[in-house]
Amino acid sequence: MTGLHSRIGRWLILTAAASAAATSAPAAKPTIVLVHGAFADALGWQKLIPILLRDGYEVTAVEIPLQSLEGDVATTKRVLEAQAGPIVLVGHSYGGAVITGAAAGSPKVKALVYLAAFAPDGGEAVGAFGDKYPADLSKAPKPDSAGFLYIDRSQLHQDFAADVPADDAAIMAATQKPLNASVFTASVPEAAWKTIPSWFVVSKRDHAINPDLERFYAKRMHARTTEVDASHVAFISHPAEIAKVIEEAAAAAAK
Template identity: 45%
Template sequence: MSTFLSRLLASVLMIGAVAAAPAAYAAGTNDLGDTTVVLTHGAFADGSSWSRVIPILEAKGLHVVAVQNPLSSLNDDVAATKRVIEQQTGPVVLVGHSWAGVVISEAGNDDKVKALVYVSAFAPDAGQSIADMIKDLPPAPWAKELHKDSAGYLTLSDKAIHQYFAPDLSPAEQRVVAATQGPWYSGCIDEKVTHPAWRGRPSYFVISTQDQMIDPALQEQMAKHIGATITRVHGSHVSLVSHPQAVAGAIIEAAERIGHPAQ
């Protein structure tokens, strides 16, 4: 090979390497593999309620774990969530749906937790319970469809699942939700958060604008009170099932900003 061709080839390779460097850096900034998303489900549900969100998060390289909450008390659900957080080695984005907003507000004080995401959830302040937050609101129509067993655990009727809880799911999906619902201990509504984790961490809030379980106006109020980054979804209380892309998008945004807080 002539000296001229050798120099030309070397120049081309050098230019290619320089051009590739920004792309390589950009790819590195999107590497979320060391971040874990811990998903906590709400009342009348279980970990499978995140089944449509999980693949989207994993496709972004995130490690994902769904907690199976016993729904027996705030302390029990917080303990179950903390056990999962303890097992993680990197930063954690802690996500809570519905009742689990109370759970993550308490469990999220762990040092590994770097961001909180509330999905159609309660976000209480210190010394607040769900009962405190809804005491001035008119009675919810779905409350008449609650069934309480002899141990004080609540379940929703099939009618409530269809009409209030998951009206934007297909009838077949609604039947699965009804069949797999987790009974929720009635005393949970009066349990208070001690030190809300959102006071020391960035928070995100997915507001379901068609929610008939938690008033969207109350969701707006809570989201603004905690200074959350807001995503609004035209969906029911189970927007994590009916609009998984939007819900996953808010979680991914939280994960991406953990290492880049100025973005």
């Protein structure tokens, strides 16, 4: 019996130690899911992703078709469903409207990060405030015969990516992915930022979305807001600053 008691005692000690170790182990880092904006594709995140990977995050960049808001939301939802754990969902520009719809009702998304982005309310058109908060880029997109918009190449560097090298901006202009103009009158039924903690990065030298509109969105959603002295594509020109905000959101989500 003494031997049995001894074995039981050792088992209880080991079980208690394992339980304590599990309790004290840090929570797993959330996955970062990135949603690009108009006139771009998932490769645009190539300066930001290496920083997040280096810091131990799993990263997935969604490739949205840009053919309809509904379709882009559906594409993003499929990616969210495929992730195993908690998620920090990041949207740039038009991608902000997409994450607003895609994260609504998702138990996996623990934080939203908006980068110089649209953040519409439920039932509110993506382009609802274009007249109140005009931006230089609004005059640059040109439609093709099917109603898809391209940025005039002569204006892309100045109005979209003024703080990236001219050679890089020329590549962006040549490879731009067109956006269906219908998205600006489209809306999502429910705004995820009403129930999910949100962060917002305002680009102070943005000519694509008026910085004051970005501030309006950030204030309305009670987002934790950072302002960066950057163009519309701060995640390209200031990737370390953007990574810091995303990792702040991830740290809060992991608690």
